[in-house]
Amino acid sequence: MSSSNKRIVILGGGTAGWIAANLMATHWQQQGFEITLVESPDIGIIGVGEGSTPPLRGFMTAIGVQESEWMYECGATYKVGITFKDWSTKPGFSHYFHPFVSQPDEFTAPAFFYNSFLRRKGINLEGHPDHFFLATELARQKLAPVAPDNFPFEINYGYHFDSALLGKFLARVAARKGVKYQQATVNEVVLDGQGNIDYLKSAEGQIIKADFYVDSTGFRSQLLQQALKVPFISCADSLFNDSAVVFPTPQTDNVEVQTIATALKNGWAWTIPLTHRVGNGYVYSARFCSKNDAETEFRQHLGLLDADVEARHLQFKVGRAAEHWAKNCLAVGLSQGFIEPLEATALDMVQETVVRFIEAYNRGNFTDQHRAEFNHRISTRFDAVRDYIVCHYRITSRTDTEYWIENGRNEKISPSLRAILASWVAGKNITDELEKQKLDAYFPNVSWNCLLTGKGLYPLQEQLVQGNEMANKYDVAKLQKFIQGCALNFKPHREQLAVLAQAAPELATL
Ligand SMILES: Cc1cc2nc3c(=O)[nH]c(=O)nc-3n(C[C@H](O)[C@H](O)[C@H](O)COP(=O)(O)OP(=O)(O)OC[C@H]3O[C@@H](n4cnc5c(N)ncnc54)[C@H](O)[C@@H]3O)c2cc1C
Known part of the structure; x- marks a missing residue:
């Protein structure tokens, strides 16, 4: 040295x-x-x-x-992923869950890739990502992702x-x-x-x-x-948001195990569950709405229009x-x-x-x-992170405000994201393109596929045709049963948090 x-x-x-x-x-x-x-x-x-x-x-x-x-x-x-709500106007795709994928998903993810690929080609198969991942079920049932010792798979989660x-x-x-x-x-x-x-x-x-x-x-x-x-x-020029307004609200007993990201008129709002409160924030673009309008819209969204809670406003670049x-x-x-x-x-x-x-x-x-x-x-x-986030906005089907219209037609996106979107629209498997563009340096292939399918980037329902026996290779109901069976191994989130709360007073040395 x-x-x-x-x-x-x-x-x-x-x-x-x-x-x-x-x-x-x-x-x-x-x-x-x-x-x-x-x-x-x-x-x-x-x-x-x-x-x-x-x-x-x-x-x-x-x-x-x-x-x-x-x-x-x-x-x-605990956090097992993020629900994106109201980002898409496509029928059946008003929300989807971006899961942190885990080992048991190795059994179900191939069906997701297969079905979604064929659905892009016009075959009427279940291709919504919410049917294929364990984390989605844990989030739905508010179960903590801490597996018992005898559960033979690794589970991935954040906080x-x-x-x-x-x-x-x-x-x-x-x-x-x-x-x-x-x-x-x-x-x-x-x-x-x-x-x-x-x-x-x-x-x-x-x-x-x-x-x-x-x-x-x-x-x-x-x-x-x-x-x-x-x-x-x-x-x-590709990510318009530069401001946020933030409020805490009280926590309820039934603590979520996910972040919820809800699209609003000029941005999106997060709901983040903590044990002692819920963190809420509206991330928006000051170019499209004033501080006051953002605060009013956010208060309405949270049902806090008349509440005496002070908001915090932030700017960022x-x-x-x-x-x-x-x-x-x-x-x-x-x-x-x-x-x-x-x-x-x-x-x-x-x-x-x-x-x-x-x-x-x-x-x-x-x-x-x-x-x-x-x-x-x-x-x-x-x-790579930038491209993934920009993609959320670029593929929006919302046209209810100037903010969403401008996002949806924004041409100032990177050549790498342009290449991925072109590959998707051409009906190709995007794996090679992600690798070529180094866009899997952060979000893996499965995340990209969840994003693009979760927002409903498929042919219209009326354009889809029934597949033959070969196309119907996976029985989604059976996969769901497997996922629900796995979920039986997990405790309710609030119980797991209570275990941590009980252990806490012993921490005299920290
Ligand atoms: C709206 C919003 C939402 C976010 N949500 C998330 C999220 O969900 N997840 C996530 O991972 N990240 C999120 N982030 C980012 C996250 O907040 C930051 O990455 C994280 O808090 C780290 O901030 P920091 O330590 O870099 O800066 P800061 O928290 O700003 O700390 C700066 C420190 O520098 C010190 N300092 C500054 N100037 C001087 C000086 N001249 N002399 C001495 N000390 C100085 C200050 O005293 C302070 O201690 C979010 C950010 C924003 C704006």
């Missing part, structure tokens, strides 16, 4: 900063790295970001934390959580791992002769010096974009930095970029960025030897 790479300063204590601190401490503390997280006492965290994807489980395992240690404290619930509570929890875990914590608002970044960050200066005149810096300052991107002047590549690692600085979280929250991918991007950085930095013996390769890899992932 190069002796000049031992002090790391992480600037910013939002979820991104604390994820970075924990992963870096887990990997490097034993090697003598000194890791300090510096956070402004005056600049708050963004305070949203409550949905996740399955890799967050891997993060918790990597830093040595059990579900029984963190979930109750962070108001966390919902209170982001402020998760930040506090991760700060404590990081402290146990030896991460130092300092409060300071950095207002000057001083570069050396080679353009590297030399030191940071706080408002009170404190000098903060390290060999390597992590920028987790949120949308400010104080180090990467402001000081090192790494350009920002906007994707606002979509896109990514041209590089995530520049000079002696790595940006993680909102400081490196943000693709809007529709599929809750942001924290996964944080995790992937930090894990791949650790790998590249180690492999290069703590030099920037693998920086270009790392940057390319992370940017490819960002762009």
Whole structure:
């Protein structure tokens, strides 16, 4: 190890900063790295970001934390996927579920691929994704995805959580791992002769010096974009949303095991179940509706028109930095970029960025030897997520507002997404095209197929013809029975959460 790479300063204590601190401490503390997280006492965290994807489980395992240690404290619930509601006007496709797929789906997914492929060719077969995946059934019955020991298959799931509570929890875990914590608002970044960050200066005149810096300052991107002047590549021409209005509502006993994303007039609203409240937010485009109109529509949607609940309004920008690692600085979280929250991918991007950085930095013996390769890899992932999210909007059949009309005819989509859509419309199997365009770098083939079929991108019902015996290869009713049989192994979500709540008081040491 190069002796000049031992002090790391992480600037910013939002979820991104604390994820970075924990992963870096887990990997490097034993090697003598000194890791300090510096956070402004005056600049708050963004305070949203409550949905996740399955890799967050891997993060918790990597830093040595059990579900029984963190979930109750962070108001966390289980998540098996997302229902998309009212995104399509196609008969029979007003909603669909995007599942986190698991091992038992290996038995049923081939039928989904087969049926949907033939339905695209005009054969009248069941092709709605909601009939083929275990997670869909777990979500329908509100069952926790925690399988008993004798269930012979792996089950994939993510979580919902209170982001402020998760930040506090991760700060404590990081402290146990030896991460130092300092409060300071950095207002000057001083570069050396080679353009590297030399030191940071706080408002009170404190000098903060390290060999390597992590920028987790949120949308400010104080180090990467402001000081090192790494350009920002906007994707606002293909993703119109730039604002959100957020309200909490009370939780009921019957806690959902899914996020619900409901399309509204100028965007979409999330419903995220936590144990102590439900998180709600309306993500919309300020180009198409005012702050007040968005709030009124959202209140109506939630049945809160006359309720005395204060709304929080947020603005955000979509896109990514041209590089995530520049000079002696790595940006993680909102400081490196943000693709809007529709599929809750942001924290996964944080995790992937930090894990791949650790790998590249180690492999290069703590030099920037693998920086270009790392940057390319992370940017490819960002762009793959962007295309998947853009696709949600581009294939909409809604025409009830200018917002949806413009989304549906937007020609400013990437060549890679254009190629996928062309392949779909031509009735081809999109697997090869996804690989060619590197669009399976994040969402797998099955997710793309759920999205395109779930929104009803099929010939019209009246154009479909009955298939012969060969076409009717799969009995969907039998598959459903299998899925329902598997679901018998799972406990109601609220029971599983109660188990975690009971275990929580024993956590005296955390
Ligand atoms: C509307 C919306 C919904 C979202 N939903 C999801 C979701 O469901 N799932 C998901 O994964 N993600 C979601 N995200 C993204 C998610 O919120 C963020 O990725 C996550 O919270 C991490 O934020 P962060 O740590 O990068 O930034 P922040 O939370 O903004 O933290 C920034 C930190 O930097 C510090 N700081 C800033 N400037 C300075 C300075 N000069 N000196 C010292 N300290 C400084 C601040 O004090 C703060 O601690 C959503 C985002 C938005 C906008």
